[in-house]
Amino acid sequence: MINVFWSQLRSLWGVLKHTFTKPVTVRYPEEMPYYSPRYRGRIVLTRDPDGEERCVACNLCASVCPPDAISLEKEERDDGRWRARYFRINFSRCINCGMCEEACPTYAIQLSQDFEMGEYVRQDMVFEKEDLLIQGTGKYHDYNFYRVSGKAVEGKDKGQAQNEAEPINLTSLLP
Amino acid sequence: MPTIVIDGEPYDVDGDKNLLETCLQLDKDLPYFCWHPAMGSVGSCRQCAVTQYQDENDERGRMVMSCMTPITDGMIVSLKDEATQEFRDSCIETVMTNHPHDCPVCEEGGECHLQDMTNMSGHTQRVYQGPKRTHRNQDLGPFINHEMNRCIACYRCVRYYQDYVGDTDLQAQGSGAKVFFGRHKDGALESEFSGNLVEVCPTGVFTDKTFSKHFVRKWDLQSAPSVCMHCAIGCNTSPGERNGTLRRIVNRYNGDVNGYFLCDRGRFGYDFVNDQRRLAEPLVQQGDSLDSTDRDDALAQYANLSADCEVIGIGSPRASLEANFALQQLVGEDNFYSGLASSEQALHQTSLTVLESTSALIASLRQVEQADAVLVLGEDILNTAPRLALAVKQATKNLGLNMAADARIPSWQAAAVKNLAQNQRSPLFMLTPAATRMDSIAQSCHNDVPANLARLGMAIANAIDGGAPGVNDLDDQEKELVAVIAETLKGASKPLVISGSGCFDVAVVQAAANISRALAAENDKAAIHLVLPEVNSLGLAMLCSKKPEADLNAAMKRTVDQVNGQAAVVVLENDLYRRAGKGLVDDFFDAAQSVVVIDSFHNDTTARAQLALPAATFAESEGTMVSSEARAQRYFAVHNTEGYVASSWKWLAELNKSVSWTHLDQLTAACANSSPLLAGITLAAPDREFRLNDQKVARQSHRYSGRGSATAHISVNETRVAQDDESALAFSMEGRQSNLPPALQPGIWSPGWNSNEAINKFQDEIGGHLKGGDPGIRLLDKATAGTQSGWFDSIPQKSMPGSQGYRLVPLHHIFGSEEFSSGSNAIAQRSPKPYAALCAADASALEVDQQGWLKVELNSGQWTLSVAVDDSLPRGVLGLPSGLTGLGGLQGAAYGGSASISKTQSPVIASDQTSGGGE
């Protein structure tokens, strides 16, 4: 009996004390809360440091996405780069798990801190490449897939990627 | 049966295999690169190392390459021993030092043997930080992409290309760390089988260029078991589709038919399905134009057009048995015609008769590969039945294999067998109208007009069995050739005769039949294979066998003469302008009260239709085809039809008010009941009721992506997946994915084995038959004694080309001669421009050279063609390419006739010819 009474008193005291602590909530939307860079919000497609689209349409993000919210298809232009001909995320499906970002070999797809994704019409939650592609590099500033990979693209020939030797001259007789 | 111990477990195994094959057969995961089931072992990649122990007391063991280790009774090995595991890991690490880090932009990614083996060996982290060697790529033509940086120097490509196929323009160049695999310079790979490099190369050096143009990953493809539509061999394929586009074709192993390989026509000929010329809606003639309409109106239109008149049905060798049968039932047996010109009908019926009554084996491709002496009579198999030619190439290696067996060298010791045999081959005789690219491996070749080839064939039969009719006036050279061939075939333990309808001459087929009969009298392993031109030629011949005279010419004659103006003609998947002369077909259509066409494409025939119904292609429909070895095979829709497009059989079932076929199975059963010849076709594959654990079979992989978004731009609300009421397969990833009956296996995949190398898990033994039996059912086999035929005894007159005009012979092209595939862009790029071929002596007599032009006049029309000098053609013979779109109006019937030719000027409109040459 005593215990029950004591517990209630303690709760009352606790509540009273909170009146004087700093609130954790903010006056959203006038004031924005802090989100860590690792927060998993709205997904963006980023560009490499040269300003080219990072996504090479490898399809790995689509294949790991648990609710199958991503679909895309590859196209290859004359510059030799692979790109997404279309890239679609159905945000009414996305569970913001971040698996796509984890799977992406080029740092193209990244989850941002933006969480304001409400729409009145569900159809508006379907984002196309134009809606997803941002101008910057996002969280990862330096990585440029084509500087590492051996596929030649316009402006980067064979032998010019990271750790690459000059292309072999087949007509040379030297061993 | 030897017993071996692997990691402590005893197994009874097959002593003819090597240790690697044995382990794979026992479902063990052991990595390998250079070994290939069809090409044997060379032991160069060192990836398949295992530990072998001396006896139970040996604890250290020694490392052996399993692919080079024969099985011995009582041998003890370990795959798990740490030392060899580490070795395998370091092997991968070594080949990966140069890896260009480009899996995300590699078409092989996701079905890459290198990825799989890397995973399997446990190498996960790059340690080497030094420079990577790089290579420049080559342009290898419209079929194959080249990305040499990815090469791991396993040598599979050149072993396949040079040793297996026998072509030479792909080579290993350079040496050591510089080694490069390519051509001496840019250019399309010459081989008819280059596409298999895509599957043979364990990395992404060679990938499918046509697939890359509309690329998706393997796991995103929807696939179904299908059959190649591009010749009568009936190779099994696995086409892949996504979002309504057919993306590619890969091989689907069938131990009796295509094994591991397809030809390039079969692999790259699929794109016609995605073509702009597809019929998408029913079309109805309004005045001078064809306007689209809807399904109900189309059905009403048909009722109108066919009311109160005879309905004449024209079938097709490129439509399924069921569709042809449905048409036959719609119009009645008396009004059904095969859709082939008389000459071709006669050829196909003769082939059928021969196969029905042959006392020889009807050779499957596996049996072709086992033959130890082959005669090819009249048929340019490399161009009319390419996969058969590849099998014949293997047959010529049997001498080497036999020598190896005598020297107690196992057949999988590829390098040793090759070394022992050197250039010696089992005998192959090529008797063809013109030289072929196979002649270099033949013991002897002879080129002549078909009639003379038939005479040689008859003489060979007579030389083997005196009971066969003889041929009198052969010259000495011919006599000698006949004697050698007869002697060789007689002496062989598995002689094989190949012929076919390729030179449009019945006598050639009859001669081949005589030879096989003569051989079979003494040898119960003697075999025959008759090539037919189209995917269902033999099936149609079977359906028409009760009334062989009901061909296209008969239909045309009857319509024009008897029912003029009072007949509706229904044409099923057949462009009649490819079958008979323009004048004849025009008269036919003029005489018909109305023309109804069911086809997938706009063509000259649909242009004449009052009503055209859009038919599904093989990729969206299902049915049964009978291959040239009389194997009935079912193909299934890869994806569902859209809009008003429907399978031909469905259209025909709807037009027919007197039957109630709602499913293909009912039609297949009715067709099977209609003739004892076709009785077996229901067994070609499980029916639509088939379930495994109450589930259908999934067409999509378990990691098919994008279900929640692929169509979200149209509507975010997901629609129900399309239902397949016609088969036990589902248009979905839900359903059974494993332990499927082979005839329902959509594609090949097994955990840890993402590439087509996973096929090892599906075979009863490596390189053997599929577990559960190879798909398809043979409708004909070696006839029982009582039903065997007698000799064919009409021997053609000796043909003296040049005596009355030029004698016409057909020249076939793997790329261009076949209707479907020439509608595919990549194939069209490789197909020749129309030409007229003649020998150098004739060319100089006409005062033309390779740059010149000839005016060629036949009964059926005239053409101005560029000259191709082919010195293998006898004098007085004119070779014209068969089936080329640019040669419309030249049909099979014309061959064998004669032409008059004269020198002419280059045509003014030949603008795409080299500049400067034309006016």
Ligand code: SF4
């Ligand atoms: S965050 Fe998760 S659910 Fe959303 S798109 Fe990426 S993988 Fe799919």
Ligand code: SF4
């Ligand atoms: S994983 Fe990255 S590179 Fe690959 S398709 Fe997705 S976003 Fe593009």
Ligand code: SF4
């Ligand atoms: S190109 Fe492919 S098949 Fe040829 S050696 Fe290199 S990895 Fe092997």
Ligand code: SF4
């Ligand atoms: S041989 Fe004939 S059936 Fe086989 S892949 Fe080639 S075209 Fe197709």
Ligand code: FES
């Ligand atoms: S597979 Fe055995 S050494 Fe290459």
